[in-house]
Amino acid sequence: MLNFILKRLGLAFLVALTVSFISFSLLFLSGDPAIALAGEGATDQDVVAIRELYGFDRPMLVQYASWLVNALSGDFGESYYFKLPVSSLIADRLSVTMLLGLCGISFALLTAVPLGVIAAIRPNSIIDRFALFLSVAGQAMPSFWFGLILIVAFSIKLRWLPPSGTDSWRHFIMPTVVLGYYAMPAIMRLTRAGMLDVLSSDYIRTARAKGASEMRVMFKHALRNAIIPVVSLAAVQMGFMLGGSIVVESIFALHGAGYLAWESISRNDLPTVQALILVFSMFYITFTFLADVLNAWLDPRMRSS
Amino acid sequence: MSQNNFRQDIPLLSIDNLTIDIPTAAGTLHAVRGISFDLKRGETLCIVGESGSGKSLTSLALMGLLGKNITPRADKMEFDGVELTTASARTMRNLRGARMSMIFQEPMTSLNPAYTIGDQLMEALTLHGSTNRKKARARAIELLEKVGITAAESRLSQYPHQLSGGLRQRVMIAMALMCEPELIIADEPTTALDVTIQAQILRLLAELQREMNMAMILITHDLGVVARVADKVAVMYAGELVETGPVDEIFAAPSHPYTRGLLRCIPLPGKTKRGSVLGTIPGIVPSLVGEVNGCTFRTRCEHASPACRGTIPLHTSPTGTHTFRCIHQPEDLETDAVQSTGANA
Amino acid sequence: MTLAPSTNSVDPLLQDIVGPTPGQQLRRRFFGHRGLMIGASVVAVLLVIALLAPVIAPHDPYAQDLLARMKPPVFLGGTWEHILGTDHLGRDYLSRLIYGARVSLLIGFVAALISGTIGTAMGVAAGYFGGRTDAVVTFLINVRLAMPVVLVALAVVAILGGSLQVVIGVLGLLLWDRFAVVMRASTLQVRGREYVSAAQAVGASTPRILLSEIMPNILNNLIVVITLEMAHAILLEATLSFLGLGVQPPTPSWGLMVSEGKNMMLFEPWLVLIPGAVLFVLVLAINLMGDGLRDVTAPENRS
Numbered sequence A: 001m002l003n004f005i006l007k008r009l010g011l012a013f014l015v016a017l018t019v020s021f022i023s024f025s026l027l028f029l030s031g032d033p034a035i036a037l038a039g040e041g042a043t044d045q046d047v048v049a050i051r052e053l054y055g056f057d058r059p060m061l062v063q064y065a066s067w068l069v070n071a072l073s074g075d076f077g078e079s080y081y082f083k084l085p086v087s088s089l090i091a092d093r094l095s096v097t098m099l100l101g102l103c104g105i106s107f108a109l110l111t112a113v114p115l116g117v118i119a120a121i122r123p124n125s126i127i128d129r130f131a132l133f134l135s136v137a138g139q140a141m142p143s144f145w146f147g148l149i150l151i152v153a154f155s156i157k158l159r160w161l162p163p164s165g166t167d168s169w170r171h172f173i174m175p176t177v178v179l180g181y182y183a184m185p186a187i188m189r190l191t192r193a194g195m196l197d198v199l200s201s202d203y204i205r206t207a208r209a210k211g212a213s214e215m216r217v218m219f220k221h222a223l224r225n226a227i228i229p230v231v232s233l234a235a236v237q238m239g240f241m242l243g244g245s246i247v248v249e250s251i252f253a254l255h256g257a258g259y260l261a262w263e264s265i266s267r268n269d270l271p272t273v274q275a276l277i278l279v280f281s282m283f284y285i286t287f288t289f290l291a292d293v294l295n296a297w298l299d300p301r302m303r304s305s
Numbered sequence B: 001m002s003q004n005n006f007r008q009d010i011p012l013l014s015i016d017n018l019t020i021d022i023p024t025a026a027g028t029l030h031a032v033r034g035i036s037f038d039l040k041r042g043e044t045l046c047i048v049g050e051s052g053s054g055k056s057l058t059s060l061a062l063m064g065l066l067g068k069n070i071t072p073r074a075d076k077m078e079f080d081g082v083e084l085t086t087a088s089a090r091t092m093r094n095l096r097g098a099r100m101s102m103i104f105q106e107p108m109t110s111l112n113p114a115y116t117i118g119d120q121l122m123e124a125l126t127l128h129g130s131t132n133r134k135k136a137r138a139r140a141i142e143l144l145e146k147v148g149i150t151a152a153e154s155r156l157s158q159y160p161h162q163l164s165g166g167l168r169q170r171v172m173i174a175m176a177l178m179c180e181p182e183l184i185i186a187d188e189p190t191t192a193l194d195v196t197i198q199a200q201i202l203r204l205l206a207e208l209q210r211e212m213n214m215a216m217i218l219i220t221h222d223l224g225v226v227a228r229v230a231d232k233v234a235v236m237y238a239g240e241l242v243e244t245g246p247v248d249e250i251f252a253a254p255s256h257p258y259t260r261g262l263l264r265c266i267p268l269p270g271k272t273k274r275g276s277v278l279g280t281i282p283g284i285v286p287s288l289v290g291e292v293n294g295c296t297f298r299t300r301c302e303h304a305s306p307a308c309r310g311t312i313p314l315h316t317s318p319t320g321t322h323t324f325r326c327i328h329q330p331e332d333l334e335t336d337a338v339q340s341t342g343a344n345a
Numbered sequence C: 001m002t003l004a005p006s007t008n009s010v011d012p013l014l015q016d017i018v019g020p021t022p023g024q025q026l027r028r029r030f031f032g033h034r035g036l037m038i039g040a041s042v043v044a045v046l047l048v049i050a051l052l053a054p055v056i057a058p059h060d061p062y063a064q065d066l067l068a069r070m071k072p073p074v075f076l077g078g079t080w081e082h083i084l085g086t087d088h089l090g091r092d093y094l095s096r097l098i099y100g101a102r103v104s105l106l107i108g109f110v111a112a113l114i115s116g117t118i119g120t121a122m123g124v125a126a127g128y129f130g131g132r133t134d135a136v137v138t139f140l141i142n143v144r145l146a147m148p149v150v151l152v153a154l155a156v157v158a159i160l161g162g163s164l165q166v167v168i169g170v171l172g173l174l175l176w177d178r179f180a181v182v183m184r185a186s187t188l189q190v191r192g193r194e195y196v197s198a199a200q201a202v203g204a205s206t207p208r209i210l211l212s213e214i215m216p217n218i219l220n221n222l223i224v225v226i227t228l229e230m231a232h233a234i235l236l237e238a239t240l241s242f243l244g245l246g247v248q249p250p251t252p253s254w255g256l257m258v259s260e261g262k263n264m265m266l267f268e269p270w271l272v273l274i275p276g277a278v279l280f281v282l283v284l285a286i287n288l289m290g291d292g293l294r295d296v297t298a299p300e301n302r303s
């Protein structure tokens, strides 16, 4: 188990390193970042001055190394647009995104797991069909459109919920639903498939032969085994969701890290964009790592090996 | 006490005309048809028959463990006076694991991989009243020792994947015995195990059955085991009980052509040459989907005649304990059997 | 001490299967699969509409008419002149929707082709050669999954400028992960089969084995993933365009139309509802087709 964790940690570290390099290289995608930064109508002297100021005249790998060293100590440079340290900008915005992500994944799990379980217990029933419909529709639903529909329905027509902002918990309801619905189909399908698989296994028959009640068979014996892969999927989805928060946050004007990403991308604020890509990747890497460890711990076969 | 004595006389299990139909895409599969037998306390019934003959379905029906879409029908299926076909889910649950237990064919997959051996053993007890964990634990250790597992106490915290198939089947046996059931059903408990372990497990089962005075239904392919442990034998073929009776009578005077075929398949010490192929019965089993009539063994029977398509009479021996279903009288078959044995040799 | 061989037992399910030939079965499953049929029909209709856009579209999708701005659709009291009304610049909404189908399908198809080529090459190499190649590919898949797609795509489009080519290129270079994962697994499965060992034994060259032994046997999985990733690319393009960093105006893209309609959403919600609904239907149909193809070509995987 310890061996597994160390190996997995090493992999996570390598992935993080590679991602950091890729997000750093984005700066050079436009050709000369100094020209891009100087903007139109800048003189050659301006460009040279900027190049020296930001150290763009050094070899790329040297620049990467110094960026990385700074990044490791929490210094992502200064935002071109906001003229503030990128790290403090992001730190200010992250809590909203984290809260949103947490709400989203909770919503997804709380709807998808019960639906998946019921669908598996009663295959082809009305609930099964409804669950299938929800998941098929969810996979095809453009989340920006879904968000706008909710705003039209619940903010404009019914006037139940505020269309934007972060002032109260009511502001988070629609964003949570939109973000959670994005993760729901996959979780539901996996829960259903896992439960169906487990329910036909021999040890479920054994549990029934012992005289266990159906409830006990479903929850203590079946779900405990079927949930193991769902846990890691949920973590992966959580990582994807934080990356996808940019859409939801821009629709509902939630001033989180996703909204910041949208603002900084629109304004060519590359240091902020680089840092955000790295931060979101780190979240994904951390979540998948934790999922793998949790998974190994939940499965006795892996725990003891 | 007197009541107990009275109960010794009436059968613990009494089945009359058990029928199991399974709906399939191709039509109704008449998997089990008109099975009847009785079992007294402490008695052992061995069910033999080739795979697919409905042995597992019959035992699952007794336990109330058939799938949702399969409903068994019977004129009578009583366990100690409780009619099982009409019993509520709760009644069945209270019987299962407490008064009747079952051991399955696949020890590798029959234990829940997520829980320890101890948890699973103790659950069998706590499900039926006893909530005292300490007592349950002591009982689990006692039974693990009884089924011949060493270092029983430390095994309690192990997970199924840490045990070999033979050990897992011993755990399954221990689990089935946790509540001292009156009936134990063992469905080919050793088929999935190594040959060397098979004999040990069967011997263990037979010993425990005698020691705890349980009734046992043992499904097995091993006719040697049948000869040693059975009180009664039931021979199943294509969903029907073709012959049933006390073990001595079945072995001494097998009456149904299928039973004769089976018994011919046993290698006899000294008589069967090493490496010689076991006798098999050639032919095809008819489909049980849709209408089934007459004797289903006629496609493979050396005595088959057009009359086998009609109604098949049930012969009962003078003692009333040995029955078989065939259009021929046992005497008719005697001569043929001698001939065919001769031809076979 | 066995009894008669089990070949004698009758499996009722087997009897049912022995009947028709594999080809007949495949056809029967194909046409009998409702989701697949519905999905394929809708996709076919939209494809024809996209191809025949110049013929079908009632108006020029770029022609502005500032005197006829935001005319409602006919079912909301508009005229038959503009069946689905007009947008904020007075352009015919139906015509823009029809041309938008071209953009969506083109982007989806080409992006899936690019990412399919990359992902398949990586996946097959990893599955076939194993060892270090596999380790590298698996690592690259991990790296790719760790990058937030929308963010990276937005950033790259913002840097390079939003044009159809850039959007297609970015999506093509970003969406290869599922191809690599699935193709790797399928190749691993096929690699151990006898015909591959046989080809290796007679000394067939590696490219030959890959092309004539491996590829034909993983093709059905590839087609399924192409379908599903096409839907994915279409959704992503719409998202990028919605956020203003995809296809640029005045190109008619459904995502862009939703974005443009957003500002008038309070009074004219249909401006948002219609293009989004069409996008939803197209993606839904492609997904149904992909799921259906998976069911039909791999019956043992049906849940």
Ligand SMILES: Nc1ncnc2c1ncn2[C@@H]1O[C@H](COP(=O)(O)OP(=O)(O)O)[C@@H](O)[C@H]1O
Binding pocket: B022, B024, B029, B031, B049, B050, B051, B052, B053, B054, B055, B056, B057, B058, B067, C009, C010, C011, C012
């Ligand atoms: N759930 C089921 N659905 C369809 N057919 C079944 C099912 N269970 C058993 N059968 C069929 O019923 C017959 C008897 O099965 P079984 O009782 O398992 O035989 P045995 O235990 O004697 O080998 C077999 O032909 C088998 O294919």
Ligand SMILES: [Mg+2]
Binding pocket: B052, B055, B056, B057, B187, B188
């Ligand atoms: Mg069986």
